[in-house]
Amino acid sequence: MxxxxxxxxxxxxxxxxxxxxxxxxELATQGKKIGxxxxxxxxxxxxxxxxxxxxxxxxxxxxxxxxxxxxxxxPIEIIENHLYLFPCSLNSxxxxxxxxxxxxxxxxxxxxxxxTDQLNFDFLFIDTPSGINEDALLACSISEELFLVxxxxxxxxxxxxxxxxxxxxxxxxxxxIIINKCPNKISKEMLTKEIESQLKASMVACMPYDEKIQExxxxxxxxxxxxxxxxxxxxxxxxxxx
Numbered sequence: 001m002x003x004x005x006x007x008x009x010x011x012x013x014x015x016x017x018x019x020x021x022x023x024x025x026e027l028a029t030q031g032k033k034i035g036x037x038x039x040x041x042x043x044x045x046x047x048x049x050x051x052x053x054x055x056x057x058x059x060x061x062x063x064x065x066x067x068x069x070x071x072x073x074x075p076i077e078i079i080e081n082h083l084y085l086f087p088c089s090l091n092s093x094x095x096x097x098x099x100x101x102x103x104x105x106x107x108x109x110x111x112x113x114x115x116t117d118q119l120n121f122d123f124l125f126i127d128t129p130s131g132i133n134e135d136a137l138l139a140c141s142i143s144e145e146l147f148l149v150x151x152x153x154x155x156x157x158x159x160x161x162x163x164x165x166x167x168x169x170x171x172x173x174x175x176x177i178i179i180n181k182c183p184n185k186i187s188k189e190m191l192t193k194e195i196e197s198q199l200k201a202s203m204v205a206c207m208p209y210d211e212k213i214q215e216x217x218x219x220x221x222x223x224x225x226x227x228x229x230x231x232x233x234x235x236x237x238x239x240x241x242x
Contacts, residue, residue, distance in 0.1 A: 002033075002121035004112065005242065006143035006173075008128045008136055009150060010159035015180045016149040018213065019235070020125050021049040022223045026239045028082040032122040035075060035115070037061070037086040039139050040129040041098050044088035049221065050078055052087055060089040064111070065103035071111040072118055084119070109142050123242065132163050143173040145242070147204070149180050152191055157198055164199060176204035178238075183209055205238045207231055 009016040024034045038046035038061065047057075056076070059069045075084035089095065116124045126143070128136040140146050146167060150156050160177075167175065177199060179191065192203045210231045216222040223232045 001113075002035075002116040002123055003144045003242070004116060004124045004126065004142055004173075005145045005147065006126045006128060006139045007147050007149060008140065008163070009130050009148070010132075010156055010163055012130050014130075014149050014151055014156075015213065016130075017045050017127055018049065018216065018222070019149060019178070019180055019207065020127060020147075021046070022216075022221055022235050023239060024083060024123075024125055025079075025221050026223055026235055027123065027242070028079050030239065031082070033082055033084075033120060035084050035086060035119065035121045035124040036078075037112075037124060037126045038088045039126050039135060041065075041088055041135065042095055042129060044090065046085065046127045047087045047090070049216070050076075050085055052076065052085065054090040057087050057089065060087055060094070062089040062091075062094040062098055065098060065108065066101075071115045075119070084121075105138055108138070112142060132159075132166060136163075137166055137170055140167050140172040141170045146172045146175045147178050148175065148199075148201070149178045151181055152179055152183075152186060152195070157195065161199055164201065175201045177201050178204060179206040181209040181213075182206050204241060205234055207234050 007016050007020045024036050027034050036046060038044045059074045061074060063069045064071045064074050074086045078085055126139045128139045148160055150160050177195060188206045196203055208230050210229060212226055213222050223235055226232050
């Protein structure tokens with residue numbers, strides 16, 4: 001059975017979606033089969049790095065949640081036999097309908113487990129909405145591994161501490177901390193010690209800040225264009241820890 005891995009951040013703008021997209025691409029190039037599921041139903045963005053527009057989305061997560069299609073009918077094949085995207089609808093009326101009517105969470109949980117096996121994924125990555133909210137906690141409740149992506153500032157660390165209290169109560173899977181956009185002047189050893197002490201969770205990666213990453217937040221992939229940079233090496237290292 002493939003592993004369900006959830007990526008979450010307390011705030012927007014941390015680079016979570018860009019990071020998990022590059023990590024998924026790295027794993028796909030290693031021969032793994034990866035599913036990428038956008039679970040930010042109100043503000044979807046996982047389609048952006050792949051250049052997917054609304055007219056390319058035949059079926060969406062919204063269609064599945066409204067019982068129009070099976071979950072296995074949603075994914076778009078990005079790399080043949082290796083990388084698949086489960087997109088959300090970009091249509092405003094579909095977004096409003098989900099907000100207004102909600103969805104069957106039990107059906108979603110069972111379907112996620114089934115489709116991971118049915119499509120023979122090595123990993124199913126779930127990109128959550130930021131903050132403390134019902135959808136994020138639902139995704140965390142079925143995770144086998146939860147990566148909390150944060151930046152090294154006091155406010156964000158405090159917010160993550162609160163989120164982790166909820167995650168622990170719902171028995172989220174193994175929790176790891178990823179520091180993203182870490183300034184090069186900061187000592188990684190001291191930062192790791194400080195954050196692990198505050199959050200009571202293990203640091204699995206500290207991603208250095210590279211201004212070139214901004215060039216790939218709306219299109220293309222950093223790891224393809226900059227394979228020798230330290231950030232790419234850290235993404236490659238993280239891929240081997242999964």
